[in-house]
């Protein structure tokens with residue numbers, strides 16, 4: 001069974017001092033933990049990755065980006081290349097988050113190209129998928145996940161360079177989550193789809209659940225079959241809450 005990954009997506013929050021303090025706090029907790037049962041990752045805003053990566057270097061706390069461009073360099077004002085994130089010490093990059101898909105019109109093909117760019121720089125692509133509430137109510141969640149996996153998974157995806165994050169859009173930041181049975185069903189479906197696209201790698205690719213994960217529901221969610229970790233938004237901005245989510249794995 002894959003070691004669980006607890007990933008914090010800070011989104012567009014925190015300035016340098018508060019972000020660095022939060023990262024240091026987590027790094028210290030991790031350094032004091034003997035043989036942690038999880039990998040711990042934070043994805044700060046791009047503006048503060050550099051000081052944070054420097055502050056936590058050697059602690060075991062992983063640092064990642066929230067997005068990258070698919071091109072290695074060039075005339076793309078305001079964008080960030082995967083190699084720039086790798087250059088700062090990032091190990092992971094989130095791609096295709098629903099907020100990027102919604103706010104920036106990112107489609108599956110673009111997500112696959114971003115994932116490929118991250119992987120080409122030696123980083124792990126965390127590919128986000130998930131249905132809207134309307135799609136869920138129409139009973140189309142499995143088809144949406146299937147379509148997004150088919151379109152967003154780059155050629156050459158392996159268990160080492162790819163993580164899938166299932167985030168039902170209606171659960172993000174709302175305090176609502178699917179039931180445990182629904183999460184288990186969807187993750188099993190995602191595993192089956194991975195087996196279709198990358199048969200040799202499917203069993204090892206980690207599938208995270210995201211959407212209103214908090215200390216009070218983490219133990220149940222993280223105990224489910226095919227739930228290999230969590231992608232945490234709001235609760236990752238507080239060291240106690242994020243750490244409690246990671247600690248829930250062992251309980």
Ligand SMILES: O=C[C@H](O)COP(=O)(O)O
Nearest residue numbers: 009172173211212233234
């Ligand atoms: O990337 C993280 C997700 O969008 C979940 O956010 P949330 O934990 O605030 O619901």
